[in-house]
Amino acid sequence: MFKKYIFILIVIGLVGLCMNSIAAERELKIIAEAWYFDKYPLEEATENFIKDHPDVTFEWSKTGDFEVAPLMLAWSRDNYIADIAIVATPAEAVAFQAKGLLVDFEDVLNGEYAKEKWLEGFLSDCTINDKVYAIPTDGEIMTLIARKDYAHEAGLTDDNGDIIPPRTLDDLYEYLKKLTVKDQSGKTVRYGMDVNWSREYMILTYFSGIQALRGTIYDENNNLDFSSQEALDLLTFWQSGVEEGLISTSSLVDHSGPRNSMKSGLAAIMWEDHARVVEVGKVVGHDKLEIMPIPDALTNGTISYCMSLMIPKTAQNTEIAKTFVLEQLNADWFAHYLMDNWGKLLGLKRPLEGRQDQLVWKTVSEILENSVSLPHMVDHPRLVDIMTTEIQNMLKLEQSPEETLNNIRQKSVNLNLVN
């Protein structure tokens, strides 16, 4: 009798252990940059997923923006930190994959998630050596966003009240003159434009101009373009604008400077990512804003870029992680929430196609068609620092545009700018 009880107890214990281990296998650990928790409906996505997969539990944790070094250390030592890391951009994913630390998504990109169903620029940004190692979580294009009411006052709108797009940099310069307001002492009280030249945006802003003006970001030798006439024209346009008090330099200190200028009416046009049209619109009124292509961007496109998520090889629940990423973090409701509330795009085409009745998304789609992403570069951070330093020095009128391009070429000559 006693033996029987012992046997039953052992069986119960074993079953308990098995259940426990099964349950532990289904716990999805996700680490994400803190700002995602404020802007993304992660709780709702989690609840929806649990409804469909009741055996899965979640553990979310926060990390700082672009804090990739601790993850890299942990993963390269085979430590399990998370099944999904929603951190940084595909450029950082390149660094992770250089050590072979990531799982690719090739096996799940079929059917409704087949590669052709994704926005090409964003997916190619996430592709390393022909394999997709990251999934876009926040896609953007670089563009101009303009105040319609200020443009109307300056006589720059058509009969429908829409802004007549400037066709050249010279046209845009004339717009800035008309949109800038100065006081009696000559001090600018409203800038024609605020351009994001912060370290975070510099490379995107510069190459968005180059792509729009030239239709490519490369020079004749297939190097990144720091030598063409268009590059010189762009820098001259920026420097003259700053010198004449037409363009604000708020972004030299604060990467949020341009959007703050737009929100407070201190600038009439902003050169940044398209998503700000929604964010700024919440403050000044959506009817007062319009996405205005950079001259020639409708033909030549601009720069698209994305933030992304990745799955490390040390993940313990790779399959369920991929399912969650596709089923919830790329669901139409999730994408539309982000588009409507924050102007952010995800990777799939479908949600954007469903919003073509709105002018903002129609324009974004048109610009996106010819847009390109930046190449993946081993020395991307160094190039960004060189460009930021040199172009900011130029904006402080310490050197000419020619010297600036020359310095960038010289200082980047030894950089590894290929993946």
Next chain:
Amino acid sequence: MKKKRTNITKILLFILPSLIIIGIFLLYPLIESIYLSFTNYNFVYSDAPEFTGFENFKQLFSDSYFLTAFKNTLQYTIVFFPLTILLSFLLALLLNSKIKGVSFFQGTILLPIVVPLSLAGVMFTWILAEDFGILNHIIANVFKLPQLTRFWLAEKETALNAIAGVGIWKYFGFCVILFLAGLKFIPKEIFESAEIDGASPLQKLIYIIIPNLHSSFLLVGIWTIIQSIKVYDQVVVMTKGGPGDSTLVLYLYAWKNAFEYFDMGYAQTVALFVGGLAFIISILFNFILRPERK
């Protein structure tokens, strides 16, 4: 003899925990850091550190960004070091005198110490903002001098000085405490004798106070120099090294090399240079202000 040996064993046992902690958290990282500074080691792309001898040290002096960071750090020190000492010394003198509400002023001066430097950076970013900053508002609307308003953090001429200003605001209270402590230790009899001899306040300052505050000056001086050489927090929060490279300082450059470029070898070289610089300046300062031996 046996008792002496037992005592030594006991002493060793008592200091063992400290030795272990110092070994693990100070000595080992220092040795590792020195070793890495002689290697080419990219944290992401290298399999293992590759010994390169003095290459990194040679590179320092041909690296224009390093030289700029070095120049900026020195410039910061030139502003921060004398102003912090002068301001805190004068305030300590004032607070040591018999004025009404001295406790209130002492408390107020200490307040910045409890504010984290990063938070102070954010606060001053707003104060110094071009359009809505309170400093420009006061200059333009209270003093009626709108032509003197500036975009303090975005202009090369003012950005580094503004950052030094935040450092002074944050740290001078601590230096005031050190000077006050020194002032309390000067015997009153010396002042009384000086008064009987008809010494003026300036003479008392030069011949009594300053010589007797020798240790305080040494302490404040070394501490201030170390704070200025390792300036980092407020730069990251307020300007991230910009505009251009006008506020790029040594520690920020070391950090960039380590955690943005993943170039651990070169980052360690820059960090070692900073540590060595602080060490040499401290020794020099100690030497200059050493008490005269009779």
